[in-house]
Amino acid sequence: xxxxxxxxxxxxxxxxxxxxxxxxxxxxxxxxxxxxxxxxxxxxxxxxxxxxxxxxxxxxxxxxxxxxxxxxxxxxxxxxxxxxxxxxxxxxxxxxxxxxxxxxxxxxxxxxxxxxxxxxxxxxxxxxxxxxxxxxxxxxxxxxxxxxxxxxxxxxxxxxxxxxxxxxxxxxxxxxxxxxxxxxxxxxxxxxxxxxxxxxxxxxxxxxxxxxxxxxxxxxxxxxxxxxxxxxxxxxxxxxxxxxxxxxxxxxxxxxxxxxxxxxxxxxxxxxxxxxxxxxxxxxxxxxxxxxxxxxxxxxxxxxxxxxxxxxxxxxxxxxxxxxxxxxxxxxxxxxxxxxxxxxxxxxxxxxxxxxxxxxxxxxxxxxxxxxxxxxxxxxxxxxxxxxxxxxxxxxxxxxxxxxxxxxxxxxxxxxxxxxxxxxxxxxxxxxxxx
Amino acid sequence: xxxxxxxxxxxxxxxxxxxxxxxxxxxxxxxxxxxxxxxxxxxxxxxxxxxxxxxxxxxxxxxxxxxxxxxxxxxxxxxxxxxxxxxxxxxxxxxxxxxxxxxxxxxxxxxxxxxxxxxxxxxxxxxxxxxxxxxxxxxxxxxxxxxxxxxxxxxxxxxxxxxxxxxxxxxxxxxxxxxxxxxxxxxxxxxxxxxxxxxxxxxxxxxxxxxxxxxxxxxxxxxxxxxxxxxxxxxxxxxxxxxxxxxxxxxxxxxxxxxxxxxxxxxxxxxxxxxxxxxxxxxxxxxxxxxxxxxxxxxxxxxxxxxxxxxxxxxxxxxxxxxxxxxxxxxxxxxxxxxxxxxxxxxxxxxxxxxxxxxxxxxxxxxxxxxxxxxxxxxxxxxxxxxxxxxxxxxxxxxxxxxxxxxxxxxxxxxxxxxxxxxxxxxxxxxxxxx
Numbered sequence: 001x002x003x004x005x006x007x008x009x010x011x012x013x014x015x016x017x018x019x020x021x022x023x024x025x026x027x028x029x030x031x032x033x034x035x036x037x038x039x040x041x042x043x044x045x046x047x048x049x050x051x052x053x054x055x056x057x058x059x060x061x062x063x064x065x066x067x068x069x070x071x072x073x074x075x076x077x078x079x080x081x082x083x084x085x086x087x088x089x090x091x092x093x094x095x096x097x098x099x100x101x102x103x104x105x106x107x108x109x110x111x112x113x114x115x116x117x118x119x120x121x122x123x124x125x126x127x128x129x130x131x132x133x134x135x136x137x138x139x140x141x142x143x144x145x146x147x148x149x150x151x152x153x154x155x156x157x158x159x160x161x162x163x164x165x166x167x168x169x170x171x172x173x174x175x176x177x178x179x180x181x182x183x184x185x186x187x188x189x190x191x192x193x194x195x196x197x198x199x200x201x202x203x204x205x206x207x208x209x210x211x212x213x214x215x216x217x218x219x220x221x222x223x224x225x226x227x228x229x230x231x232x233x234x235x236x237x238x239x240x241x242x243x244x245x246x247x248x249x250x251x252x253x254x255x256x257x258x259x260x261x262x263x264x265x266x267x268x269x270x271x272x273x274x275x276x277x278x279x280x281x282x283x284x285x286x287x288x289x290x291x292x293x294x295x296x297x298x299x300x301x302x303x304x305x306x307x308x309x310x311x312x313x314x315x316x317x318x319x320x321x322x323x324x325x326x327x328x329x330x331x332x333x334x335x336x337x338x339x340x341x342x343x344x345x346x347x348x349x350x351x352x353x354x355x356x357x358x359x360x361x362x363x364x365x366x367x368x369x370x371x372x373x374x375x376x377x378x379x380x381x382x383x384x385x386x387x388x389x390x391x392x393x394x395x396x397x398x399x400x401x402x403x404x405x406x407x408x409x410x411x412x413x414x415x416x417x418x419x420x421x422x423x424x425x426x427x428x429x430x431x432x433x434x435x
Numbered sequence: 436x437x438x439x440x441x442x443x444x445x446x447x448x449x450x451x452x453x454x455x456x457x458x459x460x461x462x463x464x465x466x467x468x469x470x471x472x473x474x475x476x477x478x479x480x481x482x483x484x485x486x487x488x489x490x491x492x493x494x495x496x497x498x499x500x501x502x503x504x505x506x507x508x509x510x511x512x513x514x515x516x517x518x519x520x521x522x523x524x525x526x527x528x529x530x531x532x533x534x535x536x537x538x539x540x541x542x543x544x545x546x547x548x549x550x551x552x553x554x555x556x557x558x559x560x561x562x563x564x565x566x567x568x569x570x571x572x573x574x575x576x577x578x579x580x581x582x583x584x585x586x587x588x589x590x591x592x593x594x595x596x597x598x599x600x601x602x603x604x605x606x607x608x609x610x611x612x613x614x615x616x617x618x619x620x621x622x623x624x625x626x627x628x629x630x631x632x633x634x635x636x637x638x639x640x641x642x643x644x645x646x647x648x649x650x651x652x653x654x655x656x657x658x659x660x661x662x663x664x665x666x667x668x669x670x671x672x673x674x675x676x677x678x679x680x681x682x683x684x685x686x687x688x689x690x691x692x693x694x695x696x697x698x699x700x701x702x703x704x705x706x707x708x709x710x711x712x713x714x715x716x717x718x719x720x721x722x723x724x725x726x727x728x729x730x731x732x733x734x735x736x737x738x739x740x741x742x743x744x745x746x747x748x749x750x751x752x753x754x755x756x757x758x759x760x761x762x763x764x765x766x767x768x769x770x771x772x773x774x775x776x777x778x779x780x781x782x783x784x785x786x787x788x789x790x791x792x793x794x795x796x797x798x799x800x801x802x803x804x805x806x807x808x809x810x811x812x813x814x815x816x817x818x819x820x821x822x823x824x825x826x827x828x829x830x831x832x833x834x835x836x837x838x839x840x841x842x843x844x845x846x847x848x849x850x851x852x853x854x855x856x857x858x859x860x861x862x863x864x865x866x867x868x869x870x
Contacts, residue, residue, distance in 0.1 A: 023585050023727060033768045034584040036761070131582075137728035139582035146581070146758070147566075147574035149469040150458050150748025275710070275734070292458060292745035293572035296735040299710070300728060310727035313585025321765060323581070323758040326471070330756060333468045 005038035006320045009069040009100075011045045011091060012082035013062075016105055016132070018055050019309030020079060020316075025057045031313070035320035043069055066091050070098045077319055079103045079312060089113050096126045101324075103315040105132035105308055111206035111222065114213065118332060127328040129315035134207040135160055135284045137307030138300045139314065143288060144214045145327050151290025153215040155255040158286035159279050160207045160265075162302040163191045163198035164230045164250040166282045168267075172238045172247070173280075178231070190282050190303070200229035201250065201265040208252040208265060215288075216254065217337035218261055226264035226345055232429055233267055237355055240383065240400045241269050246353075247277035248431065255289075260343040269353050269433040275299070276434070346409025351380065351433035354401040356418060357425040364423045368399065371421070375414035378404040396425055402433065440473035441755045444504040444535075446480045446526060447517035448497075451540055451567070453490050454744030455514060455751075460492045466748075470755035478504055501526055505533045512754055514538045514747060524548050531561045536759075538750040540567035540743055546641035546657065549648065553767060562763040564750035569642040570595055570719045572742030573735045574749065578723060579649045580762050586725025588650040590690040593721035594714050595642045595700075597737040598626045598633035599665045599685040601717045603702075607673045607682070608715075613666070625717050625738070635664035636685065636700040643687040643700060650723075651689065652772035653696055661699035661780055667864055668702055672790055675818065675835045676704050681788075682712035683866065690724075695778035704788050704868040710734070711869070781844025786815065786868035789836040791853060792860040799858045803834065806856070810849035813839040831860055837868070 008024070010017050024031065024041050032038050044062045056062065069075055078095045080102060082088050088109045092102055097120065104110065110117070110130045121128050131141045135158070144153065159165050163185055170181040182199070185191035197203045205222040212220050230250050241248050246269035254263045270276040275297060279285040284302025289295050301307035318324040358364045365384070372379060383400040403411070411430065419427050443459070445452050459466065459476050467473050479497045491497065504510055513530045515537060517523050523544045527537055532555065539545065545552070545565045556563050566576045570593070579588065594600050598620055605616040617634070620626035632638045640657040647655050665685050676683050681704035689698045705711040710732060714720040719737025724730050736742035753759040793799045800819070807814060818835040838846070846865065854862050 019727070027585070027587065030587070030772075031585070033772060034765050036764060036768065137731060139578060139731075142577070142582050143574060146753060147577050147749050148745065149752040150462070150466070150745045152462065152465070273713070275713070278708070278710070278713070290745060292454070292741040292748070294736045294739075294742055296572060296574075296733070298731070298733055300731040304729075306727040307729055310583065310585045310725060313727070314582050317584040318581060321761045323761045326756045326758045329471060330469050333471065337465075337468060 003037065005040040006035065006077060007040050007042040007075045008077050008079055008316065009043040009045065009075045010041065011066065011069065011078055011080040013044050013046045013053065014081065015305045016308045016312065017044070017081040018053070019305040020081070020312050021057050022055060023309055023313050031317065035317045037320055039316065039320060042075060043072065045069055066094070069100070070094050073099070075100060077101050077103065077316065079316065081105050081312070083108070085109050085112055089117070092117055093120050096120045096124050099124070099126070101127040101319060103129045103312060103319065105130070105312055107133040107203070107206045107210060111209045114210065115219070115335070118335065121328070122332050127319060127325045129319060129324050129328070130210070131315050132308050132311035134210050135286055136162070136300070136302040136304060137310045138284055138286060138298045138302065139311065140211065140286045140288070140298055141214065142314070143296065143298060144211065145331060148288060148290050148293060148296070151292045153288060153290050155253070155289040156208070156211050156215055156286065157251065157253050157255070159249055159276060159284050160252045160286070160302065161198055161204040161250055162282035162284055163195060164204070165279065165284070166190045167199070168230060168233070168238065168248060168250070169280045171235050172242065175235065177235055178233060199231045201227045204250060204252045205265045208254055208263065212254040212261070212263055214331065214334070216261055216340050217334050218339035220261065220263045220342060224342065226266055228266035230267050236398065237429065240355065241353065242272070244269075244381070244402065245272055246270060246433070247272050249276055249279070251276065251434065256340070257343050257348060261340040262343045262348050267431050269431055271435060346407060346412065349405045349407045351405050352403045352411050353431040353433055354403065354415070354428055356399045356428040357396050358399055359423045359425070360395055360397045361423070367421055367423060368418065371417045372401070372414050375410045375417070377406050377411060377414050380404050438472065440475040441470065441512060442475050442477040442510045443512050443514055443751065444478040444480065444510045445476065446501065446504065446513055446515040448479050448481045448488065449516065450740045451743045451747065452479070452516040453488070454740040455516070455747050456492050457490060458744055458748050466752065470752045472755055474751065474755060477510060478507065480504055501529070504535070505529050508534070510535060512536050512538065512751065514751065516540050516747070518543070520544050520547055524552070527552055528555050531555045531559050534559070534561070536562045536754060538564045538747060538754065540565070540747055542568040542638070542641045542645060546644045549645065550654070550770070553770065556763070557767050562754060562760045564754060564759050564763070565645070566750050567743050567746035569645050570721060571597070571735070571737040571739060572745045573719055573721060573733045573737065574746065575646065575721045575723070575733055576649065577749070578731065578733060579646065580766060583723060583725050583728060583731070586727045588723060588725050590688070590724040591643070591646050591650055591721065592686065592688050592690070594684055594711060594719050595687045595721070595737065596633055596639040596685055597717035597719055598630060599639070600714065600719070601625045602634070603665060603668070603673065603683060603685070604715045606670050607677065610670065612670055613668060634666045636662045639685060639687045640700045643689055643698065647689040647696070647698055649766065649769070651691070651696055651775050652769050653774035655696065655698045655777060659777065661701055663701035665702050671833065672864065675790065676788065677707070679816070679837065680707055681705060681868070682707050684711055684714070686711065686869065691775070692778050692783060696775040697778045697783050702866050704866055706870065781842060781847065784840045784842045786840050787838045787846050788866040788868055789838065789850070789863055791834045791863040792831050793834055794858045794860070795830055795832045796858070802856055802858060803853060806852045807836070807838070807849050810845045812841050812846060812849050815839045
């Protein structure tokens with residue numbers, strides 16, 4: 001471990017960057033003890049140097065030119081906290097090639113371009129740390145890469161998107177529509193002005209892809225996994241699930257199933273006394289199952305300025321004291337391991353929750369149950385609600401069907417036929433049921 | 436990181452040692468990838484070489500002489516998995532001085548003699564790892580020493596003793612007496628034949644002392660903390676708490692309170708919808724609160740062969756790939772930090788649960804409430820049960836009193852006076868209430 005101070009450049013100075021700068025300024029003595037050397041913030045790169053900011057550490061030069069970092073040989077570590085993948089990828093590649101090590105919180109970057117960046121880092125003898133890319137302040141990358149190294153990991157299961165979880169919690173507890181809860185999430189800063197990637201499952205899927213690569217040495221691109229969001233859920237669905245003893249959560253699952261890998265992100269009914277059900281608001285939770293440790297559960301803030309800054313700082317100190325290089329070398333070695341085959345999406349069997357809005361007239365139920373029966377979907381319970389619910393159109397009824405376990409393929413085929421029935425209004429909503 | 440295989444000696448080959456040997460034998464290829472070198476179990480030290488064992492790895496010499504390890508310069512790492520503190524301390528000191536690094540799961544050793552061993556290791560340039568000493572498979576040492584290094588830790592709170600938690604869970608869910616549940620815990624291997632250290636709080640207190648040293652750079656010997664066990668609890672207490680909306684858990688708490696340190700292990704009423712309340716059976720849970728990360732919760736198996744072996748193996752791989760030396764150097768530096776003053780035990784204010792068995796005759800309630808009133812203990816609710824409960828002697832009644840917040844000192848003084856009242860049978864039971 002070198003004696004000289006560690007010189008750090010911050011690339012991007014938004015919410016999380018400001019949090020990191022605050023910790024570096026306010027905790028400097030304690031951080032030196034933990035890192036074994038002084039941590040020195042030597043440069044900040046921003047897009048607009050004239051923008052008013054809540055906090056800028058005294059004496060740190062602020063520039064809008066990334067070359068001021070790339071060309072500065074005194075800088076050891078670039079902490080890159082910008083979103084998107086275009087500039088982020090280009091900067092990261094150039095920083096690594098210029099001899100800087102990299103800490104990043106950018107999940108989209110690591111998910112889509114991790115392999116490319118890891119190759120560049122391997123060739124340049126550099127290190128990449130990305131704890132903050134997954135689940136904010138929860139050290140789940142650390143858990144997989146260091147705490148569970150004696151285990152064959154069998155399952156990763158969790159709530160990885162705080163925005164969706166906030167919206168679902170808010171809808172049920174405050175009796176709000178999806179739109180009302182989304183608007184509140186935006187007002188509180190839990191959702192972006194364009195919330196698409198959060199509510200359609202993409203954000204959780206990107207995080208799950210990163211964890212899947214670490215735990216199973218297998219690349220599963222987001223567009224090859226089951227990825228469904230919360231944007232079709234209504235308050236009536238949450239209430240119906242509640243009356244059946246469940247909460248609906250956006251669940252991310254990556255697991256070994258018959259020696260193959262099953263990976264999905266989708267709204268799922270979880271028993272209401274489970275830890276998953278009790279993960280509320282913007283919190284995240286991840287359960288890792290290993291052959292030796294059993295079930296290890298980590299819960300906490302999955303996003304936000306200071307929790308994410310906490311994860312970034314863990315990487316910075318891991319790097320400063322000399323641990324990160326060893327972890328990253330193991331991540332590189334892990335990529336050479338044989339990868340797993342994906343289980344076809346039609347294969348896994350689940351119980352399902354099915355909600356359809358149907359015309360309120362004779363023989364509708366017979367049509368619906370006939371289709372389910374022909375696809376060998378067995379009904380466990382059924383509820384036909386009065387057409388009085390405010391979200392249900394007049395002259396229509398809401399059918400809630402819980403099925404027994406059936407393969408996804410059969411369920412999808414039945415679902416497609418249901419959607420084509422003239423007595424069904426719009427599309428049916430199909431959710432999986434955990435357990 | 437050296438290229439040669441890592442030569443490991445196992446000192447102690449009981450339940451956990453056997454688990455470690457199994458993982459080393461069964462996962463060797465995966466472990467090499469994660470460690471960056473081959474892991475080679477080169478010797479096992481046992482007390483009795485002739486004892487029948489469920490599993491002994493092929494080709495590994497088994498000896499009853501520790502000097503076979505101490506004198507073998509080819510051995511890099513001693514994984515010491517023996518209990519007690521006498522032989523364990525002597526062996527550990529000699530192993531470190533002979534140039535071996537040390538992994539241990541012995542909480543009593545690290546709690547009572549950690550400083551002494553750390554000094555020996557520092558002088559000899561050696562490393563000590565002890566993840567498995569606290570909370571079995573839950574990586575809480577890792578969380579404090581690596582994942583939360585950007586934080587000022589404010590609170591450690593958790594269920595750290597699986598035996599007590601199993602007994603309390605069992606009593607309430609199966610309607611068993613303390614004695615019945617303890618006997619079952621012994622039959623299932625969750626409790627030793629002499630369960631004293633588990634049920635009187637000592638085991639949890641030792642673990643809490645280790646975490647307190649890491650998080651707050653402060654030594655709090657077990658005999659200087661509030662340390663109460665579960666051995667005076669009855670099923671009627673658990674049921675009374677349940678009817679009030681609480682579970683009783685053996686809660687370990689170490690936290691900054693008015694710039695001083697409050698450390699306690701004691702049965703505590705926790706709200707029944709909290710994560711603590713829902714930690715059942717032999718599981719452990721720890722919540723770490725940091726100024727940046729907020730509340731981070733870790734839950735899982737707190738003991739048992741394979742979960743503890745999982746933690747031991749994490750240390751072995753941390754050591755093998757070169758991370759452990761950096762973490763241990765930070766642990767040594769941390770000891771030089773200013774330590775915190777202990778908050779006098781009388782200072783912290785809590786709500787309390789008070790249970791007394793009283794003579795069933797006039798004026799008893801007046802005597803009790805008079806004492807509480809004089810000590811400024813304000814009553815929040817009171818329940819006098821019928822004398823019909825099977826645990827309540829005839830001609831007597833059970834009083835359950837919930838108080839408002841009051842300083843521990845006042846509550847203790849009131850409690851002592853109550854115990855001296857002639858109408859009170861035996862001693863009152865006083866539990867704190869969380870929140």
